[in-house]
Amino acid sequence: MEYARITKDGQFVPVVTNALSNVSYAPAGVGSFLGPSTSIASTLLGRWNDDIMWYALGSLTGAELFGNSALMPRSSKITYLQSAVNTYNEVMQQYDLSTCGGGIFWSRDRTNPKTKDYKSTITNAQAIILAARLAIATGNKTYLTQADTIYSWLKDRQIITANYHVSDGLSIVGCAIDIRQYSYNAGMLIGGMAWMYKATGDAKYITEAGKLLDTALTTFGTSSIFIDLCEGASGACTSGTDSSNAPASNQVPPKGTMIRGMTYLYMFTPDAAQKAKLKTYIDASFAGMLNTCTDDLGCSAVWTPGAAPANGNFHHQLVAIELANAVAQVYLAESATGTIVNPTTDAKQGSSGSGSGNAAIANAAGLGMPVLCALAALAAFML
Secondary structure, X not given: OHHHHHHOOOOXXXXXXXXXXXXXXXXHXXXXXXXXXXXXXXXXXOOEXXXXXXXXXXXXXXXXXXXXXXXXXXXXXXXXXXXXXXXXHHHHOOEOOOOOOOOEOOEOOOOOOOOOOEEEHHHHHHHHHHHHHHHHHHOOOHHHHXXXXXXXXXXXXXXXXXXXXXXXXXXXXXXXXXXXOOHHHHHHHHHHHHHHHHHHOOOHHHHHHHHHHHHHHHHOEEOOXXXXXXXXXXXXXXXXXXXXXOOOOOOOOOHHHHHHHHHHHHHHOOOHHHHHHHHHHHHHHHHHHXXXXXXXXXXXXOOOOOOXXXXXXXXXXXXXXXXXXXXXXXXXXXXXXXXXOOOOXXXXXXXXXXXXXXXXXXXXXXXXXXXXXHHHHHXXXXX
């Protein structure tokens, strides 16, 4: 959906929107990513607040593309917007003032001893983005107040430190902070501040985003290339004074989501210096990624000099897609044309219209045909 928003290319929209419709039970008139029973979803199915918000953010993109009244495919009454609103409300039911002063729980299952006590940063960062975008979509400023409350809680609990390092979350047992740092936490908070600026026009959010950005690029960047801590290693790791867990080979490296959040900042910031800084990292990272792409256009998620060629790891390909979207935002978004059509039938029955295509990215970036080929291949995997 982000790819369609940026490029105006709708060829993958039917598959994605039908998937969103299915998982929200929209054809059955439910419109919830928890399904018909929230209790079963929370316990037996083990649904997590961060998981359902990824869906909700995709659904809200549908509303932004097609309009607030647009129905999800094969549904007679459930709109993209309603699915997003329902999910937001379900998640905010898990905002708990009685433990550690606030924050949203990561897991919805309060009976699982391993996960019931944790309030994750990513869940709260997603809620900020979802709230800001819902405020724009609906005009309801209560969403903005709630987003501000969540962000203030993250700072008050020092999950966001005084120098803008972002910890992974806290346990309500002693309000103990998990000091490990994952790039997606910082990235999505940056994106949250960008959307709050978009929703309010208040420059304080750009100031906050800039502070988060500077620390994130110092922590998760080298030679103007995006990195994850200890990428290519395994298990627990320490990098300088920062600790984390290296992304396992069967996990999506976090920096793809970090790049998505930073791309939101690029979209909305009026600060030319922020844009230039982000563009430098996006360009250098993309050039490094192309060096890893194989003949069949699989690409690695490790982009520093000397990185090994891609080895067919699907999880790495997802990160490469996020970077390709960032490149599209830099070089194509302002000139992309086309109308994205809301599918109303099953994805098997055809696709919606396309926009101006990927060639403009290759031409504008000045990187030639390798960019075109890589983006065309990456787009085939877009969700």
